[in-house]
Amino acid sequence: MAIQDMDRLLDAVRHALKTQDLPTALQLVQQLRSPDQADLLERLDDQEQALILQRLTPEDSADILEEMEDEEAAEVAASIPLDKLADIVEEMEPDEAADLLGDMAPDKARTLLSQLDDAAEIRPLLLHPDDSAGGLMTSEFLLLLGEMTCAAALQAIRQWDPEQDDISYFFVVDENRRLRGVVSLLKLVSCDPVTPVHEIMDPDVISIQAGADQEEAARIMSRYDLLALPVVDESQVIVGVITVDDVLDVLEEEATEDIQRLGGTEPLDQPYLLTSAWELFKKRIGWLMLLFVTGSLTGTVLRFFEDDLSRVVSLSIFIPLLIGTGGNAGSQTTNTIIRALAVGDIDLKDASRTLWHEIRVGVLIGVGMGIFGYIRAILWHVSPGVALTVAIAIFMVVLWATSMGSLLPIIATALKIDPTVVSGPVMSTLVDATGLLIYFSVARLIVLRGL
Amino acid sequence: MAIQDMDRLLDAVRHALKTQDLPTALQLVQQLRSPDQADLLERLDDQEQALILQRLTPEDSADILEEMEDEEAAEVAASIPLDKLADIVEEMEPDEAADLLGDMAPDKARTLLSQLDDAAEIRPLLLHPDDSAGGLMTSEFLLLLGEMTCAAALQAIRQWDPEQDDISYFFVVDENRRLRGVVSLLKLVSCDPVTPVHEIMDPDVISIQAGADQEEAARIMSRYDLLALPVVDESQVIVGVITVDDVLDVLEEEATEDIQRLGGTEPLDQPYLLTSAWELFKKRIGWLMLLFVTGSLTGTVLRFFEDDLSRVVSLSIFIPLLIGTGGNAGSQTTNTIIRALAVGDIDLKDASRTLWHEIRVGVLIGVGMGIFGYIRAILWHVSPGVALTVAIAIFMVVLWATSMGSLLPIIATALKIDPTVVSGPVMSTLVDATGLLIYFSVARLIVLRGL
Numbered sequence: 001m002a003i004q005d006m007d008r009l010l011d012a013v014r015h016a017l018k019t020q021d022l023p024t025a026l027q028l029v030q031q032l033r034s035p036d037q038a039d040l041l042e043r044l045d046d047q048e049q050a051l052i053l054q055r056l057t058p059e060d061s062a063d064i065l066e067e068m069e070d071e072e073a074a075e076v077a078a079s080i081p082l083d084k085l086a087d088i089v090e091e092m093e094p095d096e097a098a099d100l101l102g103d104m105a106p107d108k109a110r111t112l113l114s115q116l117d118d119a120a121e122i123r124p125l126l127l128h129p130d131d132s133a134g135g136l137m138t139s140e141f142l143l144l145l146g147e148m149t150c151a152a153a154l155q156a157i158r159q160w161d162p163e164q165d166d167i168s169y170f171f172v173v174d175e176n177r178r179l180r181g182v183v184s185l186l187k188l189v190s191c192d193p194v195t196p197v198h199e200i201m202d203p204d205v206i207s208i209q210a211g212a213d214q215e216e217a218a219r220i221m222s223r224y225d226l227l228a229l230p231v232v233d234e235s236q237v238i239v240g241v242i243t244v245d246d247v248l249d250v251l252e253e254e255a256t257e258d259i260q261r262l263g264g265t266e267p268l269d270q271p272y273l274l275t276s277a278w279e280l281f282k283k284r285i286g287w288l289m290l291l292f293v294t295g296s297l298t299g300t301v302l303r304f305f306e307d308d309l310s311r312v313v314s315l316s317i318f319i320p321l322l323i324g325t326g327g328n329a330g331s332q333t334t335n336t337i338i339r340a341l342a343v344g345d346i347d348l349k350d351a352s353r354t355l356w357h358e359i360r361v362g363v364l365i366g367v368g369m370g371i372f373g374y375i376r377a378i379l380w381h382v383s384p385g386v387a388l389t390v391a392i393a394i395f396m397v398v399l400w401a402t403s404m405g406s407l408l409p410i411i412a413t414a415l416k417i418d419p420t421v422v423s424g425p426v427m428s429t430l431v432d433a434t435g436l437l438i439y440f441s442v443a444r445l446i447v448l449r450g451l
Numbered sequence: 452m453a454i455q456d457m458d459r460l461l462d463a464v465r466h467a468l469k470t471q472d473l474p475t476a477l478q479l480v481q482q483l484r485s486p487d488q489a490d491l492l493e494r495l496d497d498q499e500q501a502l503i504l505q506r507l508t509p510e511d512s513a514d515i516l517e518e519m520e521d522e523e524a525a526e527v528a529a530s531i532p533l534d535k536l537a538d539i540v541e542e543m544e545p546d547e548a549a550d551l552l553g554d555m556a557p558d559k560a561r562t563l564l565s566q567l568d569d570a571a572e573i574r575p576l577l578l579h580p581d582d583s584a585g586g587l588m589t590s591e592f593l594l595l596l597g598e599m600t601c602a603a604a605l606q607a608i609r610q611w612d613p614e615q616d617d618i619s620y621f622f623v624v625d626e627n628r629r630l631r632g633v634v635s636l637l638k639l640v641s642c643d644p645v646t647p648v649h650e651i652m653d654p655d656v657i658s659i660q661a662g663a664d665q666e667e668a669a670r671i672m673s674r675y676d677l678l679a680l681p682v683v684d685e686s687q688v689i690v691g692v693i694t695v696d697d698v699l700d701v702l703e704e705e706a707t708e709d710i711q712r713l714g715g716t717e718p719l720d721q722p723y724l725l726t727s728a729w730e731l732f733k734k735r736i737g738w739l740m741l742l743f744v745t746g747s748l749t750g751t752v753l754r755f756f757e758d759d760l761s762r763v764v765s766l767s768i769f770i771p772l773l774i775g776t777g778g779n780a781g782s783q784t785t786n787t788i789i790r791a792l793a794v795g796d797i798d799l800k801d802a803s804r805t806l807w808h809e810i811r812v813g814v815l816i817g818v819g820m821g822i823f824g825y826i827r828a829i830l831w832h833v834s835p836g837v838a839l840t841v842a843i844a845i846f847m848v849v850l851w852a853t854s855m856g857s858l859l860p861i862i863a864t865a866l867k868i869d870p871t872v873v874s875g876p877v878m879s880t881l882v883d884a885t886g887l888l889i890y891f892s893v894a895r896l897i898v899l900r901g902l
Contacts, residue, residue: 357728
């Protein structure tokens with residue numbers, strides 16, 4: 001079965017739990033794959049989740065905890081007795097276990113760690129920030145020495161018994177664990193048993209520093225089609241390995257956060273339906289208020305021109321259209337530029353090239369939309385002066401919006417601010433209020449002159 | 452070296468080409484990895500690219516063409532003599548070769564195909580649409596039979612000589628090539644030579660139909676942490692395999708398209724700096740004009756209330772703020788919902804649950820922003836009636852925007868329309884014009900009553 005009818009199953013599990021029929025509940029959960037099990041459990045309350053996790057095998061429970069959202073997993077873990085929890089964590093991949101420990105209450109995490117046989121594998125992983133390459137890596141990997149023969153390497157591989165078995169290549173090191181190359185398992189299997197590994201390895205191996213950002217690791221792996229990326233310290237000693245499944249999650253999460261921020265909301269910590277209305281409110285209200293305050297500048301500008309407005313009321317008809325067009329032209333540009341920065345199509349060095357690009361686009365769009373606006377105004381039978389004002393103002397606002405829209409994300413990146421965060425409020429302030437200023441200034445030159 | 456200073460290198464290559472020093476140009480290109488080589492070449496003109504690709508080894512040129520944007524690769528291929536091109540395509544992975552052939556002029560593609568030794572591998576791949584699971588799969592895979600011993604399986608694997616060697620698992624089939632299970636290479640290496648493969652394989656293997664959408668394949672692989680996904684026909688016969696590196700590209704591309712569409716621009720076909728200003732203009736102007744037309748509805752509403760406006764000019768001060776707040780509240784919701792739909796956090800069944808969720812959020816935000824707007828209005832010293840009008844209108848507009856913002860993407864998905872496409876124009880029409888209608892209706896009840 002591919003994707004479950006989760007709701008039906010969830011009802012059945014809830015019913016079983018309510019009637020104290022734990023065996024049935026367990027059986028229903030067990031027929032699922034671990035990502036689906038995690039989804040199902042996340043819809044139950046913490047007590048119910050803990051009840052089920054204690055009764056499944058530690059291997060199954062470990063798989064489920066690995067698939068859960070980090071915060072959720074830590075909450076459930078808090079409801080499981082420490083000795084049971086230790087059995088489960090023992091079965092988790094070291095990087096996932098470290099993430100869980102990092103999200104638990106510090107004293108509880110310390111006690112738990114002291115009970116683990118694998119503590120030595122997990123402890124070094126706790127030192128790295130969650131969003132660094134080090135925080136993403138696992139300490140479960142097997143290193144080969146260049147002098148080993150293929151037969152010896154295969155022998156070592158056979159004796160190794162990792163939690164994960166989807167391994168496609170191994171990293172080769174010197175006697176000081178310094179990274180020297182990479183060799184695929186397929187090549188090891190096919191090579192002459194007496195050939196030393198260094199003869200068949202690829203010495204051109206890409207690595208990353210433990211302190212680098214996790215997004216950089218993700219970009220490198222995606223760009224060079226890597227299934228595993230070795231993490232090294234300053235002296236090229238290998239300290240961990242990042243696998244592609246973790247990187248898929250990072251890229252997904254990052255795109256989700258960007259899309260949510262571009263919509264003007266703080267990124268959610270959990271899937272949508274698991275986020276309460278109150279939580280959603282808190283994620284959104286701050287930005288709305290900030291945008292309201294920056295948007296208030298438009299009111300200030302309008303109050304300043306209140307006399308002009310009362311003399312030529314028809315000017316007000318175009319206010320939403322003008323602001324809207326400026327805002328749309330601006331967000332076209334910022335979204336494109338922000339994404340181009342995120343995937344590495346442009347970087348800081350391209351600032352002037354990008355600005356020049358957008359100025360030309362702005363002129364083209366400004367002329368097009370200006371003519372379009374002029375026609376629209378004439379069809380509304382306003383005076384030719386107002387129509388001309390609208391056309392010129394649209395041209396200028398569009399050009400201004402595309403220019404600012406290209407510069408702001410780059411400036412933000414240079415200042416190490418997430419460009420998705422600034423683009424909303426700063427763009428709206430710059431484009432909306434400035435747009436009105438431009439509009440009324442043009443109007444004063446053309447329509448309001450004789451009045 | 453990790454990421455190149457591309458500009459410096461590009462200048463050097465250009466200089467070498469200009470001085471007819473092809474060996475130097477080739478040497479400069481050869482020191483790079485293929486994704487970087489592709490990036491560099493894409494900045495040269497088609498003739499220069501073709502010149503370099505003809506002189507590199509067919510293996511290197513194949514790697515470069517694989518890394519290029521599809522359209523770009525087809526353009527360059529058109530400049531390479533057919534026999535040289537055949538040598539290169541021969542070295543490409545079958546799925547990449549099929550993509551290239553699909554983008555070339557049909558008659559040229561046919562001639563090329565007739566010259567290829569690998570034609571039999573490529574031909575079936577040409578039958579599937581580019582954006583389907585079948586279009587993403589490769590025909591280069593090795594199948595194992597369940598009855599084979601581990602020793603026989605390893606023997607078959609040793610004789611197999613694929614273009615790609617980062618293989619971590621093999622699929623197991625019955626005598627009719629129907630999918631029966633999956634086994635990791637690591638397990639094959641470690642198992643007793645006489646054990647039959649079906650004893651160590653995992654029979655619970657996830658697969659996808661060739662006609663399914665490529666995004667579905669990507670979601671499944673990301674969800675279940677798969678490095679390879681078998682593609683099957685209706686009778687479960689395996690016809691291809693999708694590898695995780697292709698899926699990374701699909702997920703990236705999809706997120707890029709969503710972000711660009713949410714910004715109100717047609718997705719770009721190429722990286723930003725390779726897209727000309729004219730091309731960017733064409734991608735954007737259509738949406739801007741459509742948004743202008745739908746936005747014109749606000750003008751229609753304003754004209755309808757022109758008398759009211761001229762009687763209480765202070766009402767106009769709040770128009771941009773009101774529309775802005777409605778638009779912001781709406782885009783917060785649509786972006787969140789669109790992403791939740793894309794990553795599978797919600798689906799069509801969750802429509803009513805989502806609407807109810809957003810109504811509650813809308814009430815909370817509406818009350819908060821209503822109070823905030825009232826205070827702002829009072830600080831501008833407008834009459835209490837206008838302030839109250841603003842507060843009530845904001846509350847209603849926000850509630851309307853969050854409700855519509857949650858429903859529209861789901862309705863679009865149900866109608867099989869990309870939700871990112873409709874959300875912009877439909878939302879702006881619904882929220883902006885309706886917002887003004889609400890505003891003036893409230894104003895008539897409160898402020899304009901006695902006038």
